[in-house]
Amino acid sequence: METFLIEPAIDQTEAVRILRKPAGLFSMKRTLVKVECFQLPVFIFEIKTRDKRGNPVVHEVCIDGIQGHFALIQTANLSKHKPDTQPEIDFNLNTADAADKARRQFRNHMHRFRPGITIEDIQLASKAWYPYWTGFYTSRKGFLFDVIDGCNGKMQGVKMKSLFSEVIIKKSGYV
Secondary structure, three states: OEEEEEOOOOOHHHHHHHHHOOOOOOOOOEEEEEEEEEEEEEEEEEEEEEOOOOOEEEEEEEEEOOOOOEEEOOOOOOOEEOOOOOOOOOOOOOHHHHHHHHHHHHHHHHHHHOOOOEEEEEEEEEEEEEEEEEEEEEEOOEEEEEEEEOOOOOEOOHHHHHHHHHHHHHHHOOO
16 A cells, blocks of 8 residues: 655645635635645545446545545546655544445445446555645634645535634644
8 A cells, every 4th residue: 555645736826826716706805814735634445346337447536534525536647755754634534434434425426426336346545645725814704714625726615624624723733
């Protein structure tokens, strides 16, 4: 099993540009005060399946190592290297729990989008740390933050907000 850091494809200047965009038409005024890259621990599994015709297909699935959120991933085009030191944020989940979450969440995802897929095997391919840029803001409502994917620059949704709330609190030392 391989362990590596995934390098952000989005540099800090581009992250600032993306994070300064208004959140929406009716969003409140906010001021970006800090941008930081977090490397989150993730398990990457290879799931071997068969399609409706019986053809073998291999999928890569990512499970975050803190709360166990699911995402499909393609690691072939990611820039990665061995970590020089232990990354700051470590895994909360163990491998067995992550594999169980990967199996269940992948099955639910495939049932919704590609019914008829049969799961044959799941293997841990690697443990990695995936980059996310986090923008911290001040506004009249107080402290806010947004998160973008460090590899593709896409704004992250609600489930990542709860994950990052936990990470920020742990990192601050209040827990």
